[in-house]
Amino acid sequence: MGPECGKFERGMFAEVYEIVAQVPEGSVATYGQIAAILGMPGGARTVGWAMRQAPERLHLLCHRVVNATGVLSPAHVFGGQEAQRARLEAERVTFLPDGRIDMKKHLWRGPVK
DNA sequence: GGTTTGACCCGTT
DNA sequence: CAACGGGCCAAAC
Numbered sequence: 001m002g003p004e005c006g007k008f009e010r011g012m013f014a015e016v017y018e019i020v021a022q023v024p025e026g027s028v029a030t031y032g033q034i035a036a037i038l039g040m041p042g043g044a045r046t047v048g049w050a051m052r053q054a055p056e057r058l059h060l061l062c063h064r065v066v067n068a069t070g071v072l073s074p075a076h077v078f079g080g081q082e083a084q085r086a087r088l089e090a091e092r093v094t095f096l097p098d099g100r101i102d103m104k105k106h107l108w109r110g111p112v113k
Numbered sequence: 114g115g116t117t118t119g120a121c122c123c124g125t126t
Numbered sequence: 127c128a129a130c131g132g133g134c135c136a137a138a139c
Contacts, residue, residue, distance in 0.1 A: 011136080011137070012135095012136070012137090013136090013137080035134095035135085040134085040135065040136085041134090042133075042134045042135070043134065043135045043136075044134085044135090045133095045134065045135060045136085046134085046135045046136045046137085047135095049135085049136065049137070049138095050136090050137090053137080053138090
């Protein structure tokens with residue numbers, strides 16, 4: 001593979017995008033979890049950062065990434081939490097009456113282990 | 114090359 | 127239970 005073989009964006013963002021892309025339907029990952037997989041314990045903010053800058057051309061599955069509490073991101077991100085929730089529900093992700101994702105059921109267990 | 118930012122996480126008040 | 131602050135890290139300005 002050449003240095004510019006039509007790959008993703010450079011930097012550790014690419015790693016984040018790849019991890020997110022590996023999350024199967026019906027599962028969700030947390031920022032801290034992804035950060036830990038990348039070898040950045042405590043770097044949850046950096047992951048969220050990559051998501052903010054996330055280029056749409058990658059068809060990001062960022063809607064499967066939530067915080068550790070299972071709460072969706074602020075409204076101004078996905079065009080409304082309602083939109084993100086609808087996407088997750090379409091993937092058979094169940095929500096608790098609290099409005100949070102049932103992390104115990106859908107929390108991704110990592111790429112492979 | 115220092116400063117600012119950001120979709121976080123956790124403990125404490 | 128809700129609000130506040132500190133810590134942590136990498137990219138953009």
